Amino acid sequence: MPLLELRNVSAGYARENVLRDVDLVLAKGEIVTLVGANGAGKSTLVRSVSGLLHARQGEILFDGKPITKLSPADRLTLGIAHVPEGRQIFLGMTVAENLRLGGYGAANRSKENEAARLDRVCDLFPILRERFDHTAGNFSGGQQQLLAIARGLMSAPRVLILDEPSLGVAPLLVAEIFQMIERLRDEGLTILLAEQNARQALAIADRGYVVENGRVTLSGRAKDLLESPEIVEKYLGAGAGGIKQLPERSKPMALKLSALIRD
Numbered sequence: 001m002p003l004l005e006l007r008n009v010s011a012g013y014a015r016e017n018v019l020r021d022v023d024l025v026l027a028k029g030e031i032v033t034l035v036g037a038n039g040a041g042k043s044t045l046v047r048s049v050s051g052l053l054h055a056r057q058g059e060i061l062f063d064g065k066p067i068t069k070l071s072p073a074d075r076l077t078l079g080i081a082h083v084p085e086g087r088q089i090f091l092g093m094t095v096a097e098n099l100r101l102g103g104y105g106a107a108n109r110s111k112e113n114e115a116a117r118l119d120r121v122c123d124l125f126p127i128l129r130e131r132f133d134h135t136a137g138n139f140s141g142g143q144q145q146l147l148a149i150a151r152g153l154m155s156a157p158r159v160l161i162l163d164e165p166s167l168g169v170a171p172l173l174v175a176e177i178f179q180m181i182e183r184l185r186d187e188g189l190t191i192l193l194a195e196q197n198a199r200q201a202l203a204i205a206d207r208g209y210v211v212e213n214g215r216v217t218l219s220g221r222a223k224d225l226l227e228s229p230e231i232v233e234k235y236l237g238a239g240a241g242g243i244k245q246l247p248e249r250s251k252p253m254a255l256k257l258s259a260l261i262r263d
């Protein structure tokens with residue numbers, strides 16, 4: 001049984017439907033990426049999963065149970081954490097305050113208390129420990145993105161939704177962020193990744209869905225999508241070889257995230 005399933009979902013804003021008849025499955029422990037152009041509907045899709053936007057048609061199942069009508073808070077309590085596009089961290093607050101706010105809903109699922117979860121995310125992102133009491137507004141775009149991901153992890157999610165984590169982040173740090181996402185998956189976390197940077201997203205994903213004009217037009221194993229002539233032409237540009245451009249892992253991840261992430 002998939003951990004998350006969308007059946008024939010449509011959603012939109014005001015009178016207009018943006019997302020149309022979308023079917024999608026996300027199995028436990030995989031990275032599924034949504035690729036597509038600016039405005040294709042990727043954010044709309046992930047918002048309908050976390051409940052920031054309610055589906056107007058269709059059904060969304062989490063762990064086999066319908067969540068279509070649940071509030072975002074209830075979905076977060078079930079373990080669906082959304083790291084939104086643009087990060088949306090609280091710039092006037094400290095790192096510590098941002099992280100603590102991310103712990104909403106974790107008490108039901110995590111075996112760890114807040115202090116232990118804080119410790120764990122700071123092990124993952126050492127800069128957050130170094131700047132624990134600094135105001136988040138002084139961070140670079142990339143550092144803010146790390147904080148946003150860490151804040152998402154504080155809720156001990158079962159699914160982590162990442163919307164455009166590369167947006168506004170310097171290229172070197174983008175590579176690190178993608179490596180980190182891959183490592184989180186390797187530690188057992190299930191990830192739904194909406195990303196315009198199709199090459200890097202598909203390089204770390206297990207499967208992908210191509211979203212065009214609010215519809216899923218193609219889906220499959222990320223490896224196959226990377227080699228699909230249509231994807232190469234539309235999303236990867238010339239020279240689609242050398243797919244995996246991420247730096248090699250420099251060291252194994254010392255940290256076990258298993259306590260943060262419930263099976």
Ligand SMILES: Nc1ncnc2c1ncn2[C@@H]1O[C@H](COP(=O)(O)OP(=O)(O)OP(=O)(O)O)[C@@H](O)[C@H]1O
Pocket residue numbers: 013014018036037038039040041042043044045085164196
């Ligand atoms: N809050 C909103 N109100 C009205 N229309 C919106 C809103 N958010 C997005 N849209 C529209 O929905 C369509 C899909 O946008 P969406 O943000 O889902 O695309 P996307 O694939 O995530 O692209 P991007 O990477 O630019 O965010 C676009 O036409 C956009 O203008």
